[in-house]
Amino acid sequence: xxxxxxxxxxxxxxxxxxxxxxxxxxxxxxxxxxxxxxxxxxxxxxxxxxxxxxxxxxxxxxxxxxxxxxxxxxxxxxxxxxxxxxxxxxxxxxxxxxxxxxxxxxxxxxxxxxxxxxxxxxxxxxxxxxxxxxxxxxxxxxxxxxxxxxxxxxxxxxxxxxxxxxxxxxxxxxxxxxxxxxxxxxxxxxxxxxxxxxxxxxxxxxxxxxxxxxxxxxxxxxxxxxxxxxxxxxxxxxxxxxxxxxxxxxxxxxxxxxxxxxxxxxxxxxxxxxxxxxxxxxxxxxxxxxxxxxxx
Ligand code: MF3
Ligand code: CO
Ligand code: CO
Numbered sequence: 001x002x003x004x005x006x007x008x009x010x011x012x013x014x015x016x017x018x019x020x021x022x023x024x025x026x027x028x029x030x031x032x033x034x035x036x037x038x039x040x041x042x043x044x045x046x047x048x049x050x051x052x053x054x055x056x057x058x059x060x061x062x063x064x065x066x067x068x069x070x071x072x073x074x075x076x077x078x079x080x081x082x083x084x085x086x087x088x089x090x091x092x093x094x095x096x097x098x099x100x101x102x103x104x105x106x107x108x109x110x111x112x113x114x115x116x117x118x119x120x121x122x123x124x125x126x127x128x129x130x131x132x133x134x135x136x137x138x139x140x141x142x143x144x145x146x147x148x149x150x151x152x153x154x155x156x157x158x159x160x161x162x163x164x165x166x167x168x169x170x171x172x173x174x175x176x177x178x179x180x181x182x183x184x185x186x187x188x189x190x191x192x193x194x195x196x197x198x199x200x201x202x203x204x205x206x207x208x209x210x211x212x213x214x215x216x217x218x219x220x221x222x223x224x225x226x227x228x229x230x231x232x233x234x235x236x237x238x239x240x241x242x243x244x245x246x247x248x249x250x251x252x253x254x255x256x257x258x259x260x261x262x263x264x265x266x267x268x269x270x271x272x273x274x275x276x277x278x279x280x281x282x283x284x285x286x287x288x289x290x291x292x293x294x295x296x
Contacts, residue, residue: 035278
């Protein structure tokens with residue numbers, strides 16, 4: 001018997017459900033493969049992200065890479081989406097659509113890819129610099145990466161889902177950046193987007209007069225994290241306000257104030273002692289926004 005609200009993934013229907021699936025060792029093996037190919041795809045793109053390249057070209061490269069390596073692009077034909085990657089440039093928060101648009105010197109761009117291997121989804125994204133990026137853009141990307149990693153570091157059995165957003169928010173607050181609330185991380189596995197939602201923000205309750213009872217505190221911190229949970233952490237951080245607007249293409253989300261936005265995403269699993277990241281760059285190029293020079 002598993003705890004209420006959770007279900008043994010082996011007994012769960014193969015679709016998104018309200019109950020949170022708890023996966024076994026076989027899932028971790030599958031997620032490692034899917035995560036690795038997806039991360040390698042993002043590595044492969046690094047030298048191509050230069051002034052003058054079109055986002056359609058990057059999409060083609062990613063699609064060919066996945067297909068050549070035994071992986072299916074999860075986004076292709078997902079809910080009517082017709083591309084392998086999302087390319088979100090400058091003030092685009094997420095779900096930017098690849099096309100003839102050409103990247104120019106000074107742009108920042110997030111590339112988000114999900115390769116499927118044996119049914120498992122490796123969902124991951126990184127920021128890339130295009131040529132010489134101004135310091136405020138570089139700093140936003142650095143802090144966004146740190147936000148993701150701090151969210152991940154909060155993951156262990158006994159912690160709660162809300163601790164992830166609290167860690168991310170606390171870091172973003174230090175820089176007066178805004179955490180996007182309109183999009184969240186998500187459970188994944190054999191399903192691309194599944195329960196639970198992983199919120200990247202944390203709203204402090206105003207004026208609490210006394211220390212919370214343990215049960216109240218636990219409720220506020222959300223569901224417990226249990227070994228075998230698989231989900232993404234993918235904070236979007238804005239230089240300006242948190243508000244987003246959707247463009248008329250039905251996909252592209254932008255900052256309402258058109259301020260710069262950055263995002264990083266890893267797919268992870270909860271282990272007995274903490275977490276495992278499935279989508280680490282095998283070549284250590286975790287933060288390609290430092291001009292492909294490797295992690296800063
Ligand atoms: N990769 C995105 C995520 O992190 C989902 C993109 S859905 C698409 O969840 F259809 F736009 F590709
Ligand atoms: Co995702
Ligand atoms: Co993604």
